[in-house]
Amino acid sequence: xxxxxxxxxxxxxxxxxxxxxxxxxxxxxxxxxxxxxxxxxxxxxxxxxxxxxxxxxxxxxxxxxxxxxxxxxxxxxxxxxxxxxxxxxxxxxxxxxxxxxxxxxxxxxxxxxxxxxxxxxxxxxxxx
Amino acid sequence: xxxxxxxxxxxxxxxxxxxxxxxxxxxxxxxxxxxxxxxxxxxxxxxxxxxxxxxxxxxxxxxxxxxxxxxxxxxxxxxxxxxxxxxxxxxxxxxxxxxxxxxxxxxxxxxxxxxxxxxxxxxxxxxxxxxxxxxxxxxxxxxxxxxxxxxxxxxxxxxxxxxxxxxxxxxxxxxxxxxxxxxxxxxxxxxxxxxxxxxxxxxxxxxxxxxxxxxxxxxxxxxxxxxxxxxxxxxxxxxxxxxxxxxxxxxxxxxxxxxxxxxxxxxxxxxxxxxxxxxxxxxxxxxxxxxxxxxxxxxxxxxxxxxxxxxxxxxxxxxxxxxxxxxxxxxxxxxxxxxxxxxxxxxxxxxxxxxxxxxxxxxxxxxxxxxxxxxxxxxxxxxx
Numbered sequence: 125x126x127x128x129x130x131x132x133x134x135x136x137x138x139x140x141x142x143x144x145x146x147x148x149x150x151x152x153x154x155x156x157x158x159x160x161x162x163x164x165x166x167x168x169x170x171x172x173x174x175x176x177x178x179x180x181x182x183x184x185x186x187x188x189x190x191x192x193x194x195x196x197x198x199x200x201x202x203x204x205x206x207x208x209x210x211x212x213x214x215x216x217x218x219x220x221x222x223x224x225x226x227x228x229x230x231x232x233x234x235x236x237x238x239x240x241x242x243x244x245x246x247x248x249x250x251x252x
Numbered sequence: 253x254x255x256x257x258x259x260x261x262x263x264x265x266x267x268x269x270x271x272x273x274x275x276x277x278x279x280x281x282x283x284x285x286x287x288x289x290x291x292x293x294x295x296x297x298x299x300x301x302x303x304x305x306x307x308x309x310x311x312x313x314x315x316x317x318x319x320x321x322x323x324x325x326x327x328x329x330x331x332x333x334x335x336x337x338x339x340x341x342x343x344x345x346x347x348x349x350x351x352x353x354x355x356x357x358x359x360x361x362x363x364x365x366x367x368x369x370x371x372x373x374x375x376x377x378x379x380x381x382x383x384x385x386x387x388x389x390x391x392x393x394x395x396x397x398x399x400x401x402x403x404x405x406x407x408x409x410x411x412x413x414x415x416x417x418x419x420x421x422x423x424x425x426x427x428x429x430x431x432x433x434x435x436x437x438x439x440x441x442x443x444x445x446x447x448x449x450x451x452x453x454x455x456x457x458x459x460x461x462x463x464x465x466x467x468x469x470x471x472x473x474x475x476x477x478x479x480x481x482x483x484x485x486x487x488x489x490x491x492x493x494x495x496x497x498x499x500x501x502x503x504x505x506x507x508x509x510x511x512x513x514x515x516x517x518x519x520x521x522x523x524x525x526x527x528x529x530x531x532x533x534x535x536x537x538x539x540x541x542x543x544x545x546x547x548x549x550x551x552x553x554x555x556x557x558x559x560x561x562x563x564x565x566x567x568x569x570x571x572x573x574x575x576x577x578x579x580x581x582x583x584x585x586x587x588x589x590x591x592x593x594x595x596x597x598x599x600x601x602x603x604x605x606x607x608x609x610x611x612x613x614x615x616x617x618x619x620x621x622x623x624x625x626x627x628x629x630x631x632x633x634x635x636x
Contacts (some may be wrong), residue, residue, distance in 0.1 A: 131382055156495065158382070163493045183396035183500060186448040191387040200387045202396070202500075209495055212383040225403050236386075246386070 130236060130246035131158060136174055139245050142233070145207060146170040156209040177231040178252070179203035182210055184223050193237040203229055203249050214248045221251035228252040258353035260470035262480035263634060265294030266591035271461035271579045272430040275369040279311050283320035283365040286462035286584075290361065290591075291324060294466055294476045301466065302357035303330035305347040307340035307364035307583035310371035320363060330357070338530060338618025339488065340364060341463065341586025342630030346486040348467050349632070358469045364588070365462035366581035372458075381622030390620065391455055393500070394533030395447035401501040401539060404550065409449045411553035413440040415534040416454050418556070419570050422563055423577025425603040430459050430579035440534075454534035459579020463588035481597045483590075485517035485633040491619065491626035505629040506543030506617055513631040514545075519611060521545040524567060526596050526606045528589035529615040531574040536617075541569060544615060544631075568606045571596065582618070589614035590632060597636045610636045 127139050134157055136144050146155040150167035157175065161168055184201030191198070199215040201223070215223065216232065229249040236246040267289020269282045277285075283306065291298055304326060306317030313319065317331045330351075336343040341364030348360035398412050417437050423429035435453055443451040473480045489505040489512070498504065514520055521544060529544070531537040538552040546567055547555055555561065561569040572578055572592040575585055593612030595601040612634045619627015 130385070163495050183400050185392050185395035185399065185450075186445075187387060187389070187392055188445050188447065189389070189391070191389065193385060194387050198387060200392060210497075212386055212388050214386055225399070 126242045127245050128239065128242045130244055134158060136172070142177065143175040143231070143247065144172045145175045145209070147173055154207045154209070156211065175205070175207070179205045179211070179229055179249070181223060181225055181227040181229050183225065184215060199223065216248050216250035218251045223251070256354065259355060261349050261352045261467050261483045262470065262473045263465055263483055263590060263594050264468045264473060264476040264480065265290040265296060265466035266464065266594045267291070267293050268428055268463040268584070268588050268591050269461050271428060271459050271581065271584070273369050273458065274460045275367070277367070277460060278370060279308065279313065279316060279365050279367050280319050280323065282367060282460055282462040283316070283363050284323040286365065286464040287320060287324050287361065287363055290464035290466050296359070296466060296476065298325040301326055301359050301361050303348070303351060303360045305344040305360070305362050306331070306333045307335065307344035307362070307587065308333055309335050309337055309340050309366050309582040310368065312371070316365070317363070320365070335583070336619065336630070337627040338532065338580070338582050339586060339616045339628040339630040340583035341588070342614065342616040342632060343488060343586070344583070345465055345587055345590055345632055346488055346630060349483050349486050352467055352469050358472055359466065361464060361466045362587055363462060363464040364583040364586055366583045367460040368458045368581055369460050383622065389447070391447045391450055391533060394535035395450040397500040397539060398450065398535035400499055401553070405553065407553035409441065410437065411557055412534045412538065413437055413454060414556055415531065415537045416440045416576055418562060419531060419574040419576040422571050422604055423573025426573050426577070427602070429573045429577045430457060431577050450533060450535060456532045456575035456580040459581050461579065461581040461584045461588070463584045463591050465587050465590045479598065479636070481594045482635050483632060484635045485513040486631070487512035487516065488628060488630040490628045491621060491624035494623055494625055497625050501539040503539065503543045503617060503626065503629060505626060506540060506615070507545070509629040509631045510544045510615070513613070513633050517633045517635065519633070523611055524613050525609045526571060526593060526612045527567060527569045527615065528572060528574070528592050528612070529569060530617045531570055531576050532580050532618065534576060537569065537574070540615060540617065544613070563604060563606065571601065571604045571606055586614065586616040586630065589616065590634065593634050597634060
């Protein structure tokens with residue numbers, strides 16, 4: 125029973141650590157996790173940086189259709205980071221803190237689903 | 253985009269198959285039905301068609317264009333399939349337009365066909381990327397697009413539900429529409445919730461269908477009609493990186509494709525008489541109208557409620573009933589739009605006729621690509 129990341133290269137050294145984002149060494153622009161080529165200048169010389177755990181809720185919806193890994197109803201949305209990019213994520217409810225655009229959200233690193241014998245580790249967001 | 257000298261190109265024949273759940277037919281039968289209708293429409297002898305572009309998004313068969321064309325007697329000529337998700341049909345029409353305009357062909361046929369009941373897995377269209385794994389789907393994206401618009405401009409879900417009311421009403425007048433039922437606002441809002449706040453009646457239905465358009469160079473048009481409908485512009489732009497997305501209701505490829513098409517046609521959005529645009533989700537219609545510059549950002553919802561985009565409004569949008577009432581066999585829709593606009597410009601659109609329609613704009617946008625705002629937006633403009 126091993127822990128495998130949602131995607132290779134998503135996390136810093138520790139799988140339960142945090143996400144990596146990038147700063148382009150050529151043009152200094154900030155780039156989201158899993159970027160390989162800078163979308164501003166197309167350099168591959170990217171410096172990995174640890175991504176903070178806080179962001180603002182940009183948009184969200186509650187899905188009434190099952191997805192491959194999540195049973196309906198489940199809520200998903202985009203989280204906007206101060207670094208200037210947005211991440212799509214499953215959202216966790218917190219009692220008394222209904223989702224709304226602009227809500228301060230924090231990342232939690234946890235198992236998302238099982239893949240055979242392994243646990244797939246990824247992220248969700250919930251209201252702070 | 254480089255400007256090149258082009259011959260004038262007219263639409264001389266259009267046709268479509270029945271749209272709806274028709275699993276017994278399959279891609280070839282649907283495509284053939286549409287081509288035969290277009291051929292009959294202009295009375296052309298098929299061997300005079302110089303080439304075919306066949307748009308198709310889902311299928312496991314090779315040389316689909318050839319399989320369809322041979323059913324109408326077309327062999328031994330230039331032929332290829334194109335795929336561009338929802339903009340596939342638009343792309344096929346564009347390729348035929350340029351093949352004729354640049355002098356490669358005199359007459360060409362574009363056919364778009366998809367059989368969603370037989371060629372697609374069940375469930376919403378989901379990309380095979382990290383966001384898809386995390387539960388992102390087209391309806392989810394549409395729901396959030398709507399939410400962002402509502403949030404910024406003080407609109408409500410009612411305005412978006414009204415898109416569905418309008419388009420289903422238009423569809424009820426269209427003998428080709430998959431759904432000919434009229435729905436009230438309450439019925440649309442009260443339908444089964446898909447992705448909050450998008451309901452079942454705000455999502456275009458799974459459908460099978462095909463449409464075909466035959467285009468002709470200016471010097472041969474007189475053989476077919478004395479009142480041609482000219483195709484005067486075409487644009488096609490692929491999606492920009494997600495990183496540069498301004499917001500979910502703003503499509504930069506839509507804005508750019510519109511601007512390019514208007515410039516090529518020598519018109520502005522104020523000159524448009526009738527529009528067929530991509531309304532796979534009721535959420536899409538208002539942002540797309542604004543992408544096209546038909547009204548200012550944030551004004552679309554109010555104008556829609558005032559009837560501005562109704563059949564008898566200032567700028568009728570989706571007089572056919574759109575994808576919501578027609579269904580959306582992906583690659584057929586862009587060609588179906590050309591058929592619809594041609595009928596209006598000829599005065600042949602029956603009960604849903606837009607009066608004195610002279611300039612029609614067809615817009616399609618779609619495609620799910622990880623890291624991009626979308627696949628492509630294509631615009632074709634016809635003019636009498």
